Amino acid sequence: MTIQQQETTIKAFRASILHFTADPAFNDNAYSWFEDGLLVVDGDRIKVAGDYDKLKDTLPDGTQVRDYRGKVIMPGFIDTHIHYPQTDMIASPAPGLLPWLDTYTFPTERQFKDPEHARGVADFFLDELTRCGTTTAMVFCTVHPESVDAFFSASEERNLRMIAGKVMMDRHCPDFLQDTAESGARESEELINRWHNKGRNLYALTPRFAPTSTEAQMQLCGELAQKYSDVFLQTHVAENTDEVAWVKSLYPNARSYLDVYDHYGMLRPRSMYAHCVWLDDEDRARMAATGAAVSMCATSNLFLGSGLFNFAEADKHKVTLSLATDVGGGTSFSMLQTMNETYKVARMGGTYMPALRMFYLATLGGARSLQLEGTIGNFAAGAEADFVVLDPKATPLLERRTTRTNSLEELLFALALLGDDRTVAATYAAGKQVHQRGE
The missing domain is CATH 3.20.20.140 (Metal-dependent hydrolases)
Structure with a gap:
């Protein structure tokens, strides 16, 4: 495979990015949050997740970057x-x-x-x-x-x-x-x-x-x-x-x-x-x-x-x-x-x-309970690229509440207590989109 062929397998997604590394109930440093983040996918696997400014120049020329700014990407x-x-x-x-x-x-x-x-x-x-x-x-x-x-x-x-x-x-x-x-x-x-x-x-x-x-x-x-x-x-x-x-x-x-x-x-x-x-x-x-x-x-x-x-x-x-x-x-x-x-x-x-723990339980907590950590559940390098894009402005009430949040916990709490299927803007499995709201 040539370098050019390898580069075509890379896709990137710009949004706020959240994933967990531990249970917030028992660990102070349990998650990674990138308010302006970039998720880089290589084929059906996670390559890296981090700050947009730190990662943007590492992308191969011509990489497709899907712009989800204003939304939150987290593991499926x-x-x-x-x-x-x-x-x-x-x-x-x-x-x-x-x-x-x-x-x-x-x-x-x-x-x-x-x-x-x-x-x-x-x-x-x-x-x-x-x-x-x-x-x-x-x-x-x-x-x-x-x-x-x-x-x-x-x-x-x-x-x-x-x-x-x-x-x-x-x-x-x-x-x-x-x-x-x-x-x-x-x-x-x-x-x-x-x-x-x-x-x-x-x-x-x-x-x-x-x-x-x-x-x-x-x-x-x-x-x-x-x-x-x-x-x-x-x-x-x-x-x-x-x-x-x-x-x-x-x-x-x-x-x-x-x-x-x-x-x-x-x-x-x-x-x-x-x-x-x-x-x-x-x-x-x-x-x-x-x-x-x-x-x-x-x-x-x-x-x-x-x-x-x-x-x-x-x-x-x-x-x-x-x-x-x-x-x-x-x-x-x-x-x-x-x-x-x-x-x-x-x-x-x-x-x-706390909302942080509920989102942990729905992602990495589920993976750990299934003995599948490293395969699904977070954005560790090499994990399968299953993720969801959440829209804090999906409904009028959710938009009104989330524009007034002052912390990540408040934002997640609003998503958990006011969100439903309408909050899901898109879903990706193995790096490919399997759902987009409105389609």
Whole structure:
């Protein structure tokens, strides 16, 4: 390759630039902020991020510079828990989690045996994510392998960094959604071999939650989790009190709901546990010790009345945390709106959540919880060039408020509390634009 050919792979973006290097809750120097910044991308990778004046003369002659001055560029959002099959049942009324599953979730998921239906929903779902600035998500499919194939095919076409898996569920569900311990394990292993690390796709073993898996299925899933240590694992735990009581009746010898998963070898790095509202200190200490991560789902916890996540206790034990929309229990694909709800849940529990930390949790915090730091989540040299362009003037109210901010924290707080999908001016994945507002 000639020098001239190499130069054509360089693109640059001028804007205010923010990314994180550590958790602001525990580090004073946790982020880099360049008010007049330049992000330089080489192909699908980050080359450098810094001050415009210091970097502009380093660009090769003829480099395309996209001018986003007045806007903020940061790494793409990372949503660590979401259900793509629930897209069409979002905002469905129910008095709680378990009746909501029976009335809406299971009948909706039945349709995903049809590959054409699954692909149609997957296309809309991924377009909605990128419209909201989310470039990576950890996604539940359904029990049907067809739903996984459809999702990963759609993701591969867009060259997105996505994590997903087939639900494993062999009891306490309708017959039309039930696999067996053996078929669930076999189909999961086949899907691992078909999709894990194919392009930017990554596979996640996905037992729905302990009540819908027999001990035989939990055992086989745990064995797969140990056999494929670089594969992810995702499930639910301690979402609401009725669910916790149900698990206690099904697994009477377990010390806690989380202990059920621990018994089968499912607490390990690259395992993601959604909700974690009703854990105790021993559970939290065990999660921290094993490298398992928490996906906090403030919006769905409020929607279903499940409870308030305890930030103070999680931080006391240094549990790895991330944010998630949890659509369709969550009522928005927007990570900005999720930050809004997260802030309020924290306040109700007596914790003040700075905006800097919320944006950390939605970017580098998500990457760390997935063991993908250095690949996604910030602008370290060599990281994948996934980023979002946020417009502080996207709405009249947001413009009026942000013109009166006096610090980075105030600006970010306004974006988190007043922002939504309209705030996302553009989204880039692997260096290429995948969304532009208005198009």
